[in-house]
Amino acid sequence: MAESSSTSRLSLVTRHEASTISHMTDLSRWSIFSILEPDVLTSIKKVCVFGSSGNEAIFLTDDDDVYAIGSNCSSCLGLGDTHSSFTPRKIEGLCKKKVVDIAFGSGPHVLAVTENGDVYSWGHNGYCQLGNGGSNQGFQPAIVNTNLQGKKVFHVACGSHHSMALTSEGEIYAWGQNNCGQVGTGTTTNQPTPRKITAVIGCRTVVAISCGQTSSMALMDNGELYGWGYNGNGQLGLGNNVNQPNPCKVAGALSGLIISQVVSGYAHTMALSDEGVLYSWGANSYGQLGTSSKANQVYPTKVERTERFVEIAASHYTHISAAMSQTGKVYMWGQCRGQSVTSPMLTRFNCVDDVFATFSAPPISWRTYSVEHVSGSRIAQNICKAFDDPVTADLKFVVEDREIHVHKSILKIRCEYFRSMFQSCWEEDGKDTIEITQYPYSVYRAFLQYLYTDQVDLVPEEAIGLLDLANAYCEPILKNYCEQIIKQGITVKDVAMLYAAAIKFEAKVLEEFCFRFALNHMTAVTQTEAFTKLDECVVKEFIRKAALAGAFKY
Known part of the structure; x- marks a missing residue:
């Protein structure tokens, strides 16, 4: 039986969502929200906190209005002026546009994506990071048209002064500062407008992106990871400290693994496999790799834990890392309020976002956070x-x-x-x-x-009952x-049993998830005891589906 080729294997990664795992956080943990009236707080559905001191924030309300609050450095609040305010003010150009994702740089500059796939940019623009072809500061949100017209963007990411956008077709566009090759054009010349990244990755489908300060990462639909840009701390995971102007495949300990999530810190990177194993590499002066030391790592290094992780978090603004286990425990490590924590430390939080609101310096949001009001x-x-x-x-x-x-x-x-x-x-x-x-x-x-x-x-083992x-x-x-709990605990050993159970209980989403997982680990799965116990009809249907997915192509 031939294993599927890397180009035909499908990953378990889902498209970027504002909140992968739904948990409630207390918005007042971010000090900038602590002064808001209760009725305002209860109307908020999405937040983005940024700035050199966590002093700026943008939030969306249930009425689809967009507000900004804070110090307004470089006109990053998109209000058309430079005035700071602790009173929320509407960003008129984004109201009723159904904003789904927001990202920010260090200038800061800000990107926003709407439900229909349009990208807006504003704020600092000294390195063309707004993508409008010039370097003039943007006082209000302006749509980024060049090369993105007709494209539906669903996720954006920012480094210090560069920007990336991911389309629904799995294409990456990048622009802005490129002194270290972080835009991926093969040069070190700044890129004033969005440019599609095709070198090395060609027309392959990308499912996730992340940015360090001056580096970039992309996750392919087959679970492979690529990095480019600044590599002085080994944050590209290539085994050296050489900058890369084109995407390079991250191998080493990740070879043969299916990566399901990637996040970037200031100068370090973390990746999570589909089996819940965490790997980290890059700068480690604060212990942000979680390896129980402060030594930099130029290769992906496994973070030794007995628990399976289901979510990881980092931001290019900080040197802190966080993760959630399959049992809902939240861990943090790295630079935590000035202290260096070199291995994952258990917290009392119920979501990774609380780590960044409380222990990060500055206290920013690592993603556009969807608020769950209870x-x-x-x-x-x-x-x-x-x-x-x-x-x-x-x-x-x-x-x-x-x-x-x-x-x-x-x-x-x-x-x-x-x-x-x-x-x-x-x-x-x-x-x-x-x-x-x-x-x-x-x-x-x-x-x-x-x-x-x-x-x-x-626990996942009991959720099947x-x-x-x-x-x-x-x-x-x-x-x-139940399906969500089971998905978080799937292993090679039990995926065949869970696949059969999903069919029996007509759990279509779980059935498809188990199938994709088994397809990605075909050789190992077919040798498990659970696979040998599958009903003959289930095995025949599995083989038929695997063939259609290209599992037996040479």
């Missing part, structure tokens, strides 16, 4: 606390000889299955104790707790939660 109502809090409370409960489930205390009214409100069960025509309606034998205790408890809290607290339950009880939202 009402602090006492009703919601009290309902959460009422779960498994024998004092107020009027019903208990017995699972594996263990009791779970609940309230019929809450179950009926939250779940159609229980609404039908607790009717006079059902035997269960008159009972105060119901025994459950179809599911294990941990799974059934997690399900009932979800009905009270809207949260799922299960909850997926079965969610499918049986017709709970599509819970089913989606």
Whole structure:
């Protein structure tokens, strides 16, 4: 059986989203938001915090209005003037445009992308980083037309004074300062307008980009990583300190791996494999590589952790790094409020964004952050606390000889299955104790707790049982939660079993995810015990799909 070629393998990377994993953060952690009125804070849906001291911010509201607040250095707030203000002011040129992504440079200059794929730029322009063909400062958002007209951009990234845009077709355009080759044109001449990067990568599809101060990275759809620009600290991961004006493939420890995420710090880079293994390289004077030392690394180096990571974070503005594990734990390392932390340190945060708001210097946002507002109502809090409370409960489930205390009214409100069960025509309606034998205790408890809290607290290994339950009880939202948990914990060893389960429970998104993962690790997967136990029909369908995806081409 021939393994698929690198050009036909499809990666597990999804298109850039403002918030890959949904978690709530407290906006007041960023000091610039702490002075806003509560009604303003609750209307915010996206934020971008930047500036040399974290003193500038742009935010979007539920009404699709765009506001700016802060010191307005180099007219980076896009308000048409140079006035600073602690009172939010509208950026009129972006209101009602449905902005989906914002990036910023060190000048600072700012880029914004709208839902229809248009790119706007403003702010500092001494190195042509606004892409308008000149070097005059931009006081208001102006659309970047040259070479991007007709292209749908969905993500932008900025280095110190250069800019990059990624289109829905997987093309990269770059412009601005190019003294170290960071624009990828093969020269060191500044680029005044967007120019498509084709050297080395040709017409291959790019799925993610990131910028260090004067370096650039691109992730291909087959999981391969390329870097170019300044390499004085080894941040390109090429095994040397030579600047590169054209994209170069990052190999070494990444050879044969499928990379699913890449982020860039000031002068270091981190990459996450599709199996949750973290690699870092580049500058390490503050411990930002997480390798328990301060020695620079010119090759990708594995960050030794027992937990699997599902999200990594860094910004070209800082020397701090952060990551989230599959169990929702958030770690940080590097320059944390002036201290050097050389290995991942567990925090009490529930999202990586809080690390940058609280411990980064300056306190900036590493991405356009989508705010998840959760009402602090006492009703919601009290309902959460009422779960498994024998004092107020009027019903208990017995699972594996263990009791779970609940309230019929809450179950009926939250779940159609229980609404039908607790009717006079059902035997269960008159009972105060119901025994459950179809599911294990941990799974059934997690399900009932979800009905009270809207949260799922299960490890990936147990989530497959909850997926079965969610499918049986017709709970599509819970089913989606389970799929997300399972995806974060997939390994070569169990992907075949999970693929079969996804088919059985009609979890189409999970099925496709498992298939792509198995395709990327075909040889190893086909030798696992789980694969040998697959039903014959499932194996035939898998082989058929793999053939269509080019797995057996020589």
